[in-house]
Amino acid sequence: MILEILLFLLTTLVGYFIYSYTQMNQFFKRRGVKHFPGVPFFGNMYDTTFLKKHFLDEIQVIHDAFPDEKYVGFMEFTMPVLLIRDPELIKSITVKDFDHFTDHREFFSEEADPLFAGSLLLMKGERWREMRTTLSPAFTASKMKLMLPLIVENSDNIIQYLHDHQSEIIEVDDLMRRYTNDVIASAGFGLKINSLEDRDNEFFKIGNNVLNFNLKQRVLFIVSTLFPNLTKKLGVRLFPEKTYNFFKNIVTSTMEYRTRENVERPDMIQLLMEAKGDWSPDEITGQVFIFFAAGFDTTASVLVMAIHELAINPEVQERLYQECRQLKEDKGLTFDSLSELKYLDSVLNETLRKWSPAIFMDRTCVKTYELPPPREGGQSYTLKPGDVIYNMVNTIHMDPNHYPDPHKFDPERFSEENKHKIKPCTFSPFGGGPRLCIGMRFAMMELKVLIFQIMLNFTIVKTEKTMDPIKLKPHSFNIKALNGTWVKFQKRE
Numbered sequence: 435m436i437l438e439i440l441l442f443l444l445t446t447l448v449g450y451f452i453y454s455y456t457q458m459n460q461f462f463k464r465r466g467v468k469h470f471p472g473v474p475f476f477g478n479m480y481d482t483t484f485l486k487k488h489f490l491d492e493i494q495v496i497h498d499a500f501p502d503e504k505y506v507g508f509m510e511f512t513m514p515v516l517l518i519r520d521p522e523l524i525k526s527i528t529v530k531d532f533d534h535f536t537d538h539r540e541f542f543s544e545e546a547d548p549l550f551a552g553s554l555l556l557m558k559g560e561r562w563r564e565m566r567t568t569l570s571p572a573f574t575a576s577k578m579k580l581m582l583p584l585i586v587e588n589s590d591n592i593i594q595y596l597h598d599h600q601s602e603i604i605e606v607d608d609l610m611r612r613y614t615n616d617v618i619a620s621a622g623f624g625l626k627i628n629s630l631e632d633r634d635n636e637f638f639k640i641g642n643n644v645l646n647f648n649l650k651q652r653v654l655f656i657v658s659t660l661f662p663n664l665t666k667k668l669g670v671r672l673f674p675e676k677t678y679n680f681f682k683n684i685v686t687s688t689m690e691y692r693t694r695e696n697v698e699r700p701d702m703i704q705l706l707m708e709a710k711g712d713w714s715p716d717e718i719t720g721q722v723f724i725f726f727a728a729g730f731d732t733t734a735s736v737l738v739m740a741i742h743e744l745a746i747n748p749e750v751q752e753r754l755y756q757e758c759r760q761l762k763e764d765k766g767l768t769f770d771s772l773s774e775l776k777y778l779d780s781v782l783n784e785t786l787r788k789w790s791p792a793i794f795m796d797r798t799c800v801k802t803y804e805l806p807p808p809r810e811g812g813q814s815y816t817l818k819p820g821d822v823i824y825n826m827v828n829t830i831h832m833d834p835n836h837y838p839d840p841h842k843f844d845p846e847r848f849s850e851e852n853k854h855k856i857k858p859c860t861f862s863p864f865g866g867g868p869r870l871c872i873g874m875r876f877a878m879m880e881l882k883v884l885i886f887q888i889m890l891n892f893t894i895v896k897t898e899k900t901m902d903p904i905k906l907k908p909h910s911f912n913i914k915a916l917n918g919t920w921v922k923f924q925k926r927e
């Protein structure tokens with residue numbers, strides 16, 4: 435009897451696998467879209483799920499395999515996604531026909547996960563538009579100017595730390611996360627934290643865990659992709675109650691304190707307070723959380739990669755040093771003088787091209803949309819509400835048709851003379867259209883200040899532990915070198 439039950443279960447399982455395999459592979463075939471065959475249940479995500487490959491390496495292969503296609507098919511587990519690889523089409527989706535693609539992809543319902551789902555990043559339609567209008571004034575040039583001293587204060591802490599550890603080979607990933615953590619704590623919430631001294635502070639611990647998904651979160655993430663309605667019904671949360679309460683407490687206590695003591699400070703929470711009347715505490719907490727989640731890891735990983743590229747490209751570093759030194763002598767560092775560091779701008783843009791933390795810009799179709807055929811003579815493709823597409827970012831950045839010799843680190847691509855050659859939508863590290871990263875200016879300022887300070891004080895030196903060329907640590911989204919990024923900071927005389 436037991437043998438029969440086992441045989442029945444095995445046959446059902448095999449039957450299900452064959453059925454799902456055929457369904458999955460027929461999906462794009464029937465629609466005339468090129469794709470790689472997927473593995474039952476995992477689709478094209480098998481290697482990423484089991485951390486055999488970085489997700490980026492997975493989609494780079496697909497991008498490169500079909501050079502003549504405007505878009506290709508990708509199975510994210512059992513969910514079909516179109517990877518859009520044609521810049522013209524990306525422009526239509528993100529800008530011209532934005533009203534068909536106003537939203538990002540939904541993972542969890544707002545009731546179940548107010549922190550993440552209720553943030554600007556995942557808000558939808560009209561509510562998103564209202565929140566975006568509320569928050570935009572926090573990122574204008576005049577507000578950035580006020581925030582600059584807060585950033586400089588934190589970069590000074592890093593410089594001091596490096597002076598104290600000159601002879602050591604340093605793992606910069608951890609160091610940069612401490613910097614971006616302290617900057618966002620200060621410019622976002624008015625909290626003065628020095629994570630280099632207070633190494634186990636709660637803010638850093640929580641922040642580090644936000645995007646470093648543990649096994650439970652990784653499983654939840656997969657289940658939410660496979661069965662979105664089930665996770666919604668069950669009220670599943672991606673982030674633990676503790677994280678939610680942590681951010682909520684910061685928001686409420688800061689607001690109470692500032693109202694009681696009549697304190698004003700040039701930070702993001704202040705702006706949310708001024709707009710408070712219309713938004714619930716949960717909604718405000720969601721925004722505070724996303725400033726942190728979207729700004730902490732992305733900015734740190736760009737800094738790490740910039741430091742790595744400077745270490746292995748000493749001639750670029752020397753030219754950058756000369757520019758920084760000149761500015762220091764002529765004017766010193768101010769909000770206005772920062773924009774005169776043109777070469778620094780090019781160096782950071784080139785870093786963002788090679789190592790964009792975003793990987794893709796996801797969009798959900800909200801109004802039926804007809805895509806042109808993927809190639810001449812092909813059939814058009816109708817996207818229906820709820821369908822998800824990914825506009826490619828990194829794979830386009832590394833496409834030799836758009837950037838010759840793409841692996842070469844060449845800031846000249848972004849120089850005044852050359853930047854006009856960059857085609858629209860082939861450089862999108864901050865996304866594009868109305869959903870462009872709201873923190874872009876803030877991030878660029880944060881990046882520039884620290885690299886400027888490092889250049890003036892130290893030469894970044896490649897060591898025997900520096901990985902060159904970099905191999906990415908397998909992950910779904912974090913851009914990090916396998917075994918870390920190690921360099922030495924040698925004091926300039």
Ligand code: HEM
Nearest residue numbers: 555725728729732733792795864865866869870871873877
């Ligand atoms: C180098 C650092 C950063 C990179 C590469 C980056 C990249 C991005 C990208 C690609 C998007 C999606 C855009 C789209 O879909 O078109 C985005 C959205 C967003 N980013 Fe950033 N970001 C960075 C830093 C920051 C910082 C510092 C903050 C906050 C202070 C921030 C806050 C946000 C928010 C709130 C959104 C959602 C915007 C919306 O949907 O309206 N980001 N970011």
